[in-house]
Amino acid sequence: MIEYLFWLLLPVAAASGWFAARSSFKKQQSGTGSDCPQKGYFKGLNYILNEQPDKAIEVFVEMVQVDSETVETHLALGNLFRKRGEVDRAIRIHQNLIARPTLNVSQRAHALVELGQDYMSAGLLDRAENIFCELVENSRYKALALRYLKDIYQSEKEWDNAIKVLRRMSDLPRTVRNKTIAQYYCELAEQARETGDVPLVKRHLKQAIGVDPQCARASMLQGELEWESGNVKNALRCYERFISQSPELSDEVIERVYDCHQQLNSVKKFLADLRRLPEAAVGPVTRRVGLRLHSNTDDEKSYRDAIYAALEDHPSLSLTENWLELLSESKEIDSPAELHKLLSVITRLADEDEGYRCQHCGYVAKSLHWLCPSCKHWDSTIPINAIGNP
Ligand SMILES: [Zn+2]
Incomplete structure (x- = not known):
């Protein structure tokens, strides 16, 4: 904490010190020598070193008032206030700075960047948006402004604007950009889905896959859309694509995939596909579905044994819970009370593990x-x- 405050205050101290020394030097040169600003600088630094940041800030604020032309000190001080959570004071300092007619173009842009960040911290996103839209035209701050605009549109769920901004972020690798744009199109698709506009959902999903053919989320959404429209074959194709793109998320769709295969009378193929899934990616739902199908469906004992065999190979809380559940329901157990106690503990552990x-x-x-x-x-x-x- 002490170290943090020190590093936080150091730029202010350094800037103030530099300006103090410069102004003192100028004054000495012009014959009005006074070492007051320098004194203030060392006094402030002393407070920092003695872990009294509040007193240090007081001293630095006084110094800024002494020499109101010190733009850099204003900027550093405003930055400091924002980092301390005193956003209102930061905003006042930066607004006051921007209002000065003597500011040059680069100083004004810098002050705008700071004010934009103040507004972001205060949650005043509309105002931040206006500032960063202006700064996009400034070549020095363009990349930074686009990043903030992306964050603003993302948190406001203005996906169309987010896509436009992201396309302009040429400093990002193309693949990263495309993956994110695909997610924005998926968000648009979800929005359209809520309003029941199926053609629009389809269009956005196509756009998502257009920019990122590996977008698993788009495959899943397409699968859901096809399933809801009764196109089981198409739905299955989309879900299979989803699993190949994101095998670790197979649990999300595996029961639906099974439903598709059942309707298409192709459960055998389903079982063969399950065997081909990468072992490490198979989640508990997928594993259970597979085990249930492999064992005799009417024979609980054979299902329970299959689960136990799987447990020996891949210990997992979720499967242990399953196995205990089946055991506690079994007629072979005379007094299942103790088993139920154990089951409740395992259930809680499995819950935490999910x-x-x-x-x-x-x-x-x-x-x-x-x-x-x-x-x-x-x-x-x-x-x-x-x-x-x-
Ligand atoms: Zn994270």
């Missing part, structure tokens, strides 16, 4: 998020069960 983890930041959620709520990465979460712990 969910999705972002591969980028480690964020854990109960449901599948295409956009990580924590680090804002797209398509980065996979089931915890599928991460080296089948």
Whole structure:
């Protein structure tokens, strides 16, 4: 914490010190020598070193008032306020700076960048948007402004605008850009789906696949659309594409895939496909569906034994829960009370073990998020069960 504050305050101290020294030097040259600003600088630095950041800020604010032409000090101070969470003060400092007619073009742009970030921190996204739209025209800040605009449109769910901005972000690798644009089209498709506009949903999904043919989310949405329209064959094709693109997410669709095969009388092919799935990616739902089909459906004992055999190969809480459940329902057990106790513990453990983890930041959620709520990465979460712990 102390170290953090020190590094936070150091730029202000340095800037203030430089300006203080310069102004002192100028004044000495012009014969009005005074060492007050320098004193203030060292006083402020002393407060930082003594872990008194509030007093240090007071001193630096005073110094800014002493020499109101120190643009850099204003900027550093405003930045400091924002980082401390005092956004209102940061906004006042930067607005005051921008209002000065003496500011040159580059200083004004810098102050605008800071003010835009203040507005972002304060949640005033409309105002931030106006500022960054203006800054896009400035070659020095174009890339930065586009990044902020992307964040704004993403959090406001203005996907059309987000797509336009992302297409202009030439500093991003093409594949990264296309993957994200495909996710935006999927968001548009989901929005259209809510309003029941099927042709529009189809168009957006086509656009998603157009920019990123490997977009698994688009395949899944297409599958759902086809299934809802009763086109079982097409639905199955989309789901199969989804599984080949994201085998670790097979649990999301496997029961529907089974339904498709049942309607098409091709359960045998389904079983063969299941065997070909990469072992590490198979989640508990997929494994259970496979085991159920492999064992005699009417014979609970054979299903239970199949689960136990699978457990020996791939220990998993979810499967253990299944196995205990079947055992507790079995007539072969005389007094299942103790078993029920164990089952309730395992159920709780299995519950904790379920969910999705972002591969980028480690964020854990109960449901599948295409956009990580924590680090804002797209398509980065996979089931915890599928991460080296089948
Ligand atoms: Zn994340």
